[in-house]
Amino acid sequence: MKNDISNRQDLYLIVSEFYKKLLTNNEMVHFFEKFKEDKTLEKHLQILVDFWDNVIFHSGTYRKNAMRPHIELHQEKPFSEKHFEIWLQLFNQSIDEHFEGENTNIIKxxxxxxxxxxxxKTINS
Ligand code: HEM
Known part of the structure; x- marks a missing residue:
């Protein structure tokens, strides 16, 4: 029996494992080149923890528009259906390896x- 996601430490574990997978995935790594540098990655992971903390626990830690950087990125490096599939698969995998329960289902x-x-807002517009 695995625990449910219950705090920022759990979210940090998820996003750090997730980015390890993205950075070693041949189809995805080109989007994430700048996060090969440890300091840049660390800063980004804290933003992702803020984002998910806000989604799950309504913490008020993330107030930006998360869509915007993706719309801009898509102009430069186009997203495809395949990229979304891989993104979701690796994200869910990073969660399922460690957690189960209500918050785990909510985040997925x-x-x-x-x-x-x-x-x-990207490939279909
Ligand atoms: C094809 C799928 C995706 C790709 C390739 C992708 C790629 C990226 C990249 C490269 C960044 C960094 C942008 C920057 O700092 O300039 C980023 C930021 C982010 N992504 Fe994604 N992303 C994808 C899907 C998603 C999805 C589905 C979500 C949410 C469920 C998400 C949530 C975020 C968040 C919260 C940030 C931080 C935005 C900020 O700095 O305020 N991404 N993404």
């Missing part, structure tokens, strides 16, 4: 619905 469902909106 939210990722899926945010990805659906992001798809519409």
């Amino acid at each position: 469902n939210r990722a899926l619905s945010i990805a659906a909106v992001m798809r519409i």
Whole structure:
């Protein structure tokens, strides 16, 4: 039996494992080149923890528009269906390896619905 996601430390574990997978995935790594540098990666992981902390625990830690950087990135390095599939698969894998429960289901469902909106605002627009 695994624990449910319950704090920022759990979220940090998820995003750091997730980025290890993204940075070693041949289809995804070109989006994440700047995060090969440890300091840049660390700063980014803290932003992702803030984002998910806000989604799950309504902490007020993230107030920006997360869509915008993706719309800009898509102009430079186009996203495809395959990229979204891989993103979601690696994200879910990073979660399922460590956690199960209500918050675990909430975070995976939210990722899926945010990805659906992001798809519409990038490859389908
Ligand atoms: C094809 C799928 C995706 C790719 C290639 C991708 C790539 C990236 C990259 C390269 C950045 C860094 C942007 C920068 O700092 O200039 C970023 C930031 C971020 N991504 Fe994604 N992303 C994807 C999908 C998603 C999804 C589905 C979510 C949410 C469920 C998400 C959440 C975020 C957040 C919260 C940030 C931080 C934005 C900020 O700095 O305020 N991404 N993404």
